[in-house]
Amino acid sequence: MSSKKFAKESAVIMTEMVLPNDTNTLNNLMGGKLMHWMDIVAAIAAQKHSNSIVVTASADNISFQQPIALGNVVTLKAQVTRAFNSSMEVFIEVTAEDIPANKKVMTHRAFFTFVAVNENNKPSRIPELIPETPEEIENYEGALRRRQLRLVLAKRMKPEDAVELKSIFNLD
Numbered sequence: 001m002s003s004k005k006f007a008k009e010s011a012v013i014m015t016e017m018v019l020p021n022d023t024n025t026l027n028n029l030m031g032g033k034l035m036h037w038m039d040i041v042a043a044i045a046a047q048k049h050s051n052s053i054v055v056t057a058s059a060d061n062i063s064f065q066q067p068i069a070l071g072n073v074v075t076l077k078a079q080v081t082r083a084f085n086s087s088m089e090v091f092i093e094v095t096a097e098d099i100p101a102n103k104k105v106m107t108h109r110a111f112f113t114f115v116a117v118n119e120n121n122k123p124s125r126i127p128e129l130i131p132e133t134p135e136e137i138e139n140y141e142g143a144l145r146r147r148q149l150r151l152v153l154a155k156r157m158k159p160e161d162a163v164e165l166k167s168i169f170n171l172d
């Protein structure tokens with residue numbers, strides 16, 4: 001396996017239509033259904049980067065600011081932003097489209113983290129990711145401080161070791 005891959009090689013686009021079985025009692029998409037779709041599209045992107053089985057390690061805060069209505073077409077785009085040792089961060093962007101009304105809005109953005117695992121469910125090494133476009137480079141650079149923040153919150157990293165975070169909050 002190549003030890004380096006381009007960010008764009010992991011890109012995935014998934015399209016769904018909101019059907020009655022996907023909605024709450026207000027006829028809007030259930031939050032849990034959307035998270036299920038986000039998990040799937042992001043897992044596929046992580047698999048494409050790592051060529052491995054992957055498991056979801058974390059999902060960063062997802063806020064539901066506007067409802068997605070029954071009949072809307074939901075497009076989920078996912079791409080790996082950065083690969084670490086066995087884990088990778090995936091950026092997901094969701095848009096909802098009312099095709100008859102010709103209206104399309106970006107509704108959600110989120111970062112999920114996946115870990116590549118081997119046949120014994122142990123984390124395994126993944127290829128390095130190479131960002132190319134300005135957006136990919138920005139996401140790549142931000143991924144290190146987001147990783148440190150989520151590892152501190154998960155109590156997997158001591159706050160004093162989160163060097164990238166210290167630089168944001170001017171703690172030195």
Ligand SMILES: CC(C)(COP(=O)(O)OP(=O)(O)OC[C@H]1O[C@@H](n2cnc3c(N)ncnc32)[C@H](O)[C@@H]1OP(=O)(O)O)[C@@H](O)C(=O)NCCC(=O)NCCS
Pocket residue numbers: 055056057058084085086087088113115117123150151154156
């Ligand atoms: C994720 C998992 C594989 C980590 O295993 P582990 O034995 O703790 O392994 P490690 O401590 O070596 O961590 C492995 C990687 O996971 C990352 N990781 C672990 N917990 C994390 C978290 N909460 N958020 C982000 N990354 C995390 C580590 O930073 C490390 O990344 P790196 O290898 O790139 O440096 C393990 O916790 C697991 O299997 N969890 C369940 C996954 C699952 O079932 N998901 C579906 C949810 S129902």
